[in-house]
Amino acid sequence: MRIIGGEFKGRHFSPGSSFKARPTTDFAKENLFNILIHRIDLDEISVLDLFGGTGSITLEFVSRGCGKVTCVEKNYRHFSFIQATVKTLGVEKAVHLIKGDVFRFLEKSAGKYDLIFADPPYALPNLETLPELIFQHELLTPDGIFILEHGKTNSFESHPQFSELRKYGSVHFSMFSQGKD
Template sequence: MRIVSGTHKGRRITPDKSFKARPTTDFAKENLFNVLNNIVDIEELSVLDLFGGTGGISYEFASRGAEKVICVELNHRHFAFIQKTVQELGLDQILPIKSDVFRFVKSCRQKFDMIFADPPFDLKTLNTIPDLIFEKELLNEKGTLIVEHGSKNDFSSHPNFTEKRTYGSVNFSFFEYK
């Protein structure tokens, strides 16, 4: 896994082999951020990264200059890895939080410009994530929610769905207020 662009471009991040997380592939991440670069100014964003895993998406946003990134991860080993990596890279704008994502979202009082969720593809409640984000009003008015998911999930009938991008086996569904 590597950081694709920004101040830490090319930096390799290597979690140990026992990690259970499925990091977003470099190919999918590079394509996602090419899309984002055309629709938002990343340097001005406040970002919420849900199901942080290895922290790869948080590092990418921070490397590209996002103002603030909150990275939520429940697994103790993954959380510790994210904390260590944030410190090693000096990415002070990333705040790792060890919490269950659903509990965090239900109690969160902040609003974000961008929310990225990369849950386990077999998570039974994966399809509820967009509803929960919009019910809790966690996005700023022109904010975007991106959910990474497998091919079995279809969000196209969700009222806030705007588009889906597919890169190999990785799917990104985009949502905004309409």
């Protein structure tokens, strides 16, 4: 895993070969952040990273100046790796790390976020329910963006809050907002 931009650009962290997470590819991550930096002032937003995995997205936001990132990860090994990496970088104040189930978190969360990013396992049985849960529980601020990373077998274009789709190889980002653009 590599941080591709910001203060920690070029830093590498290795979760080990037995790690089960599939981090967002550098190519896809770089293109996503190129879009985001032209739309949002990253140091002024609160971010929710669901299915944290390696922590790649959380750390990318922090590296680029975001001071409020909540990261939810259920797997103990993944959680521990993210925790250790956050400590190594000295960004404990910027990252609120939660070890727990994303779906339970969404049901109970009372927070509102400017940007929510979800990178679930592509084969997750209830992946298609994520956009509805985000909007049902009103987790986005009025101008907030929800980005769902998924494979090519899913399509969210008929969802009422869907705004755009970006494809980078096998990585697809569906973006949602309160109203269509």
